[in-house]
Amino acid sequence: MTGRAAVEEPTPLNLRNLDEAEAAAALARHGVGTEVARRVFARVHRDWARDLGGVRGLARQAAASLSACAVWPELEVVDRRRSSDGFVKYLFRLPARPGQATPPVIEAVRIPLPDPEAARALKARRRAGGAQPLEPLPTAKYTVCLSSQAGCALACDFCATGRLGGIRSLETWEILAQLAAIAREADRPVRGVVFMGMGEPLLNYENVIRAARILSAPAGRAIPAKAISISTAGVVPAIRRFTAEGHRFRLIVSLGAPTSPLRLALMPIEKRWPLEQLIPAVRDYATAAGGRVTIAYVTIGGVNTSPEHARALATLLRGIAVKVNLIDVTDETGRYHPPDAAELAAFRDALDQALGVPVVRRYSGGKDIGAACGTLAGSRRGGEPVTA
Numbered sequence: 001m002t003g004r005a006a007v008e009e010p011t012p013l014n015l016r017n018l019d020e021a022e023a024a025a026a027l028a029r030h031g032v033g034t035e036v037a038r039r040v041f042a043r044v045h046r047d048w049a050r051d052l053g054g055v056r057g058l059a060r061q062a063a064a065s066l067s068a069c070a071v072w073p074e075l076e077v078v079d080r081r082r083s084s085d086g087f088v089k090y091l092f093r094l095p096a097r098p099g100q101a102t103p104p105v106i107e108a109v110r111i112p113l114p115d116p117e118a119a120r121a122l123k124a125r126r127r128a129g130g131a132q133p134l135e136p137l138p139t140a141k142y143t144v145c146l147s148s149q150a151g152c153a154l155a156c157d158f159c160a161t162g163r164l165g166g167i168r169s170l171e172t173w174e175i176l177a178q179l180a181a182i183a184r185e186a187d188r189p190v191r192g193v194v195f196m197g198m199g200e201p202l203l204n205y206e207n208v209i210r211a212a213r214i215l216s217a218p219a220g221r222a223i224p225a226k227a228i229s230i231s232t233a234g235v236v237p238a239i240r241r242f243t244a245e246g247h248r249f250r251l252i253v254s255l256g257a258p259t260s261p262l263r264l265a266l267m268p269i270e271k272r273w274p275l276e277q278l279i280p281a282v283r284d285y286a287t288a289a290g291g292r293v294t295i296a297y298v299t300i301g302g303v304n305t306s307p308e309h310a311r312a313l314a315t316l317l318r319g320i321a322v323k324v325n326l327i328d329v330t331d332e333t334g335r336y337h338p339p340d341a342a343e344l345a346a347f348r349d350a351l352d353q354a355l356g357v358p359v360v361r362r363y364s365g366g367k368d369i370g371a372a373c374g375t376l377a378g379s380r381r382g383g384e385p386v387t388a
Contacts, residue, residue, distance in 0.1 A: 012071045015044045016173035019213045020220070030065045032058065038219050045220040048180040075177040078105060080386035086112040086139065088386060090182060094150060094174060104150035104167050106198050108178040110186065115140035143192035143227075146178050148208050149199025154233050156256070156267045158298060158331045161198045169204035175211040179221070192227040196252070201230050202238035209242075212249050225249050231296065236273040236281045243285040251289070252325075253282055254296040257304050258312035266304070279316060286321045292358070295322050299347070300329045301339035307350035314354030323358040324351065 015023055023044070024037040032040065036057040043049045050072045052063055079091040088110040096103040114137035122137060152159070153166030183190045193215055195201040201208045208230060216225045225248035232239065233254045242251060255275075257263035264270040286293040295317065299305045317324075326348065328338035339347065344361070351359055 011069060013066070013069045014071050014073065014173060015040070016073065016176060017171060017210075019210050020217055027062075027066075031062045032066075036062075041217070042219040045176070045214050045217070046222070048184070073173060073177070075174060075181065077181055082384040082386050088182075090178065092178060092181070094170070097168075106147040106150050106170070106174075106178070108147055108182060108197055109145040110182050110190075111143045111145060111194075112139040112188075113141050113143055113192070114138065139188055141188050141191040142182075142186055143194060144179050144182050144190055145194050145197050146175055146211075147197030147199055148175060148195055148201040148204045152199045153203070154200050154267070154269050156233065156269075158256075158266060158300065158329050158336050160332060164198075169199070170207060172207045172210045172214070175207060176214060179215065183221075190221070191223060192229075193223060194229045194231065194252075196229070196231040200233055200235065202232040202235040202242070205238050205241065209245075209247065209249075212247075216249075229294070233267060233269050234273050234278045235269070236277045239278075239281045239285060243281070243288050246288070250294065251285060252294045252296050253278070254298070255313070255316075256298050258309055258316050262304060262309075266298075266300075275316065279320075282322075283320045292321045292323045295324045296327055296362075297324055298327050298329050299339050299344060301337045301343055303336065305339040305343055305347040307346055310347045310350035311354050314351060317355060317357075321357075323360065324355070325360050325362040327362050 013026060015026070018026060020038070020041050023041045024034060027037040027040055036055065039055050039057065040052060043052060043055055052058060052066055052070070055063075073095065075095075076093040077090060078093050081089045081091075083089070090108045090110070091105055092108065093105050094103050118137055118140070147170065149166070149169045151164035151167035152161045155162040155165070179190060179193065193212070195208055195212075212225075212228050212230065215221045215223045216228060229250040229252050230242075231252040231254060233256075239251070239253070254267075255263070256266045260270060260275050263275060282293055282295075297304075297313070313324075326344070329336045331337070338344075348359055348361070
């Protein structure tokens with residue numbers, strides 16, 4: 001015995017898991033004041049730094065204390081694939097956990113977006129007959145589709161992720177690390193985020209909302225809150241909570257069918273939170289948010305896209321401020337197919353007439369690399385392999 005008290009090993013501090021308020025509280029225990037804590041937060045999240053070097057005003061003693069306990073985890077990039085339409089899919093390996101033989105993989109997608117003014121100008125040239133038939137629009141920025149879970153427990157019948165089953169939810173830093181890796185390699189800024197990758201975001205509510213707060217923070221990535229969309233298959237208690245907390249992020253609700261029996265066949269979540277509970281929650285959210293809530297509707301030929309389905313959907317949504325995004329099903333098992341042009345046109349016309357709200361057919365890109373809606377399953381195939 002030397003007579004000296006035993007010194008405990010410092011608890012690992014993962015600043016990438018903390019929003020601005022949480023980081024300030026953690027840093028205060030190391031003697032860091034509010035203004036310097038904000039600079040530390042910016043270095044951690046805006047710069048995705050691997051140390052705290054160069055943080056102005058960070059005292060030497062505080063820096064030493066933080067260096068002794070701070071950890072800087074990263075996701076491993078397993079693969080990158082570029083689609084013919086410019087979408088790039090990233091395959092990440094999550095860290096191993098005790099008792100886990102094989103660490104799971106997740107996917108995120110970089111989505112190219114044109115400049116809105118350039119798009120309007122191209123439309124005008126096309127109307128005037130002055131544009132080339134396949135004239136492309138240059139990419140101005142990117143949106144990134146992020147995963148919130150490895151696998152998904154909801155088991156939607158048309159979704160490849162659902163066939164994996166529920167594996168685990170991602171930590172906040174694991175969500176943010178996807179965007180950090182993609183933004184670091186992108187030739188244009190990332191100015192939007194959609195939580196529509198692997199998993200059900202509202203079953204990982206705390207970490208998804210924290211990640212969204214960090215991404216939208218002025219000292220973080222400064223992505224406008226209105227450019228961050230969180231999708232859900234209909235977790236009613238979480239929708240109620242999201243509404244009560246008044247978040248400025250956009251909410252997208254996936255219906256898949258206008259009636260309970262058909263929805264149950266496609267989306268088992270209907271058994272837990274049926275349409276009779278979901279639709280009032282959507283109505284209350286739309287009222288509280290003061291704008292239109294986006295309804296995502298996966299169109300499946302011969303299953304949910306008849307004029308009768310359109311009228312039933314209009315009845316279901318009547319009186320709610322909504323816009324409807326139609327998304328062609330992409331089912332690699334071959335059991336489900338998108339509707340043909342005539343079937344989709346009849347469905348859309350009936351919906352326009354009965355509901356009278358904006359109806360948009362949303363492009364689901366990256367099909368040749370397994371990056372389209374419903375196909376994320378941790379695969380490496382197709383497209384052009386991309387090196388960093």
